[in-house]
Structure formats: C-alpha cells, structure tokens
Amino acid sequence: IVGGLYLADREDGCPFDEQDRSRLERFATQAALAITNARLHRRLTSLAVIEERERIAREMHDSLAQVLGYVITKASALRELLRQPERLADAERHLRQLEQAARDAYADVREAILGLRTGLAPNRTLLETLRTYLERWQDQSGIAATLVVEPSDDVLRGLQPMAELQLLRIVQEALANVRKHARATQVTVKMVRLDGVLHVRIEDNGVGFDPNALERAKYPRFGLATMRERAEAVGGSLTINSRPGNGTTIEAVIPLGVVPVGVDGGEHARLDRR
Numbered sequence: 001i002v003g004g005l006y007l008a009d010r011e012d013g014c015p016f017d018e019q020d021r022s023r024l025e026r027f028a029t030q031a032a033l034a035i036t037n038a039r040l041h042r043r044l045t046s047l048a049v050i051e052e053r054e055r056i057a058r059e060m061h062d063s064l065a066q067v068l069g070y071v072i073t074k075a076s077a078l079r080e081l082l083r084q085p086e087r088l089a090d091a092e093r094h095l096r097q098l099e100q101a102a103r104d105a106y107a108d109v110r111e112a113i114l115g116l117r118t119g120l121a122p123n124r125t126l127l128e129t130l131r132t133y134l135e136r137w138q139d140q141s142g143i144a145a146t147l148v149v150e151p152s153d154d155v156l157r158g159l160q161p162m163a164e165l166q167l168l169r170i171v172q173e174a175l176a177n178v179r180k181h182a183r184a185t186q187v188t189v190k191m192v193r194l195d196g197v198l199h200v201r202i203e204d205n206g207v208g209f210d211p212n213a214l215e216r217a218k219y220p221r222f223g224l225a226t227m228r229e230r231a232e233a234v235g236g237s238l239t240i241n242s243r244p245g246n247g248t249t250i251e252a253v254i255p256l257g258v259v260p261v262g263v264d265g266g267e268h269a270r271l272d273r274r
C-alpha cells in the first residue's frame with residue numbers, strides 16, 4: 001500500500017455509486033504508479049551518486065595517490081644521488097622517470113575531469129553526449145576517435161536510463177585503456193542496433209594484449225572487470241578481443257528491452273523492437 005485516499009461527500013450531495021468507485025480505483029492506481037515511479041527515480045539517482053563517488057575515490061587512488069607516492073620515493077632517491085657527483089647520469093634517469101610519471105598523471109587527471117563533467121543530462125541525448133565526449137577526448141589524447149552509429153538517427157532508442165549511464169562509463173573506461181595502454185593512433189566507437197539488442201564496439205589499432213595472461217599478482221586491475229560488471233548489471237555482456245600486435249576490440253551487448261510503464265514517459269512504454 002502506497003497511501004490512502006479519503007473522500008467525504010460528492011458535490012451534488014448524492015451518494016457515491018459504482019461508477020465513482022471504479023473511477024476512483026483507476027485514479028488511485030495511477031497515483032500509486034506515479035508515486036512508485038518517483039521513488040524509483042530517486043533511488044536510481046542516489047545509487048548513481050554512490051557509484052560515482054566510489055569511482056572518483058578509485059580514480060584518485062589509482063592515478064593521483066599512486067603517482068604521488070612514486071614521486072615522493074623518486075625525489076628522495078634523487079636527493080641521495082645528487083650528493084654523489086659520479087652518479088649524475090643515474091640522477092638524470094630518475095628525473096626523466098619522475099617527469100614521465102607526472103605527465104601520465106596529468107593526462108589521467110585531465111581525462112578523469114572530462115569524464116566527471118560528462119554525464120546524462122536531461123536536455124541532451126546520450127548520442128550527443130557521446131559525440132562531444134569523443135571530440136574532447138580526441139583533442140586531449142591526440143588519438144583519432146570516430147563514432148559510427150547504425151541506424152544513424154535512433155540507434156539508442158529504448159535504452160533505459162541506467163543502461164545509458166553504464167554504456168557511457170563503459171565507453172569512457174575503454175577509451176582510458178586505449179590512451180594508457182594501446183599506443184594506438186586510431187579508435188572507433190561503433191554502435192549498432194540489431195534485433196532489439198545494442199552492440200557497442202570500441203576498437204583500437206594499438207599493440208593489443210593477451211586477455212588470458214593478465215598478471216593476477218600485480219596491483220588489482222579494475223577497468224576490464226568493472227566494464228563487464230556494468231554490462232551485466234543491465235542484462236548485457238562484454239567480450240574482450242585482443243591479441244598482441246593486433247589491436248583490441250571491446251564489445252558490449254546491451255538489450256534494448258521493455259521500459260516499465262511511466263518511468264520514461266508513455267511513448268517508450270512498449271516492447272522496443274524494430
């Protein structure tokens with residue numbers, strides 16, 4: 001029970017009849033639906049906020065905290081080396097590593113800021129958001145990024161808000177990996193709608209890797225695992241296709257399914273199949 005409706009008298013003084021009763025029942029059902037949907041929406045928003053915080057914390061840990069720790073260690077090693085004139089060459093090597101670490105962190109943080117500034121906005125479609133993100137990412141990373149969609153106008157129709165958010169984050173994480181690991185010159189994000197399912201591929205022409213040989217022992221890796229969890233959280237799946245020397249393709253498959261009545265406006269409230 002969501003709530004109660006209390007009615008006193010009819011305006012014309014007549015008693016309530018059967019028709020009033022059924023009309024009121026319909027009204028109550030609609031009201032209950034609207035309230036439930038509003039609550040769901042609020043819950044979704046707060047879940048998204050919690051998740052975002054977790055992601056920011058992780059990003060700060062992965063990039064900033066790690067690199068600053070490294071910088072501190074390097075700096076004290078450097079100070080030692082500078083005391084020994086015969087070890088100037090070593091000192092310079094350490095300095096170069098220090099500079100590289102700072103450059104990497106700079107790129108990470110700039111990308112993270114771009115990511116944080118990119119979210120679902122009520123006045124923009126996800127496609128527009130993705131397009132802008134890709135342009136900015138290309139400018140920052142220096143890697144040519146292309147967005148391909150089929151069909152061109154409504155490839156994302158029927159994608160639920162939660163799935164939209166997950167899709168956005170999957171693309172961002174995949175692109176972050178391209179920038180950090182692939183040494184690629186090109187990346188293509190391709191979204192194809194096929195039989196009520198959305199296929200999203202992020203394909204780079206970089207160095208590739210062996211997905212089965214990821215070092216378990218090293219510092220825990222989150223990116224690929226999180227991408228998979230995100231796809232699965234919205235009923236989809238994720239596959240990694242990569243071979244050393246052969247580029248990498250990440251493919252997420254996300255169902256474009258039924259949208260619950262009322263959650264996203266009546267017009268989408270149908271089985272979305274082409």
Ligand SMILES: Nc1ncnc2c1ncn2[C@@H]1O[C@H](COP(=O)(O)OP(=O)(O)O)[C@@H](O)[C@H]1O
Pocket residue numbers: 177178180181182183204206207208209214221222223224225248
């Ligand atoms: N596009 C890519 N090109 C080359 N290597 C990749 C790519 N994506 C992922 N990798 C490899 O897979 C590893 C795991 O990726 P991920 O789970 O995102 O962790 P992280 O990015 O923190 O290292 C990376 O360290 C890298 O070796």
Ligand SMILES: [Mg+2]
Pocket residue numbers: 173176177222223224
């Ligand atoms: Mg990663």
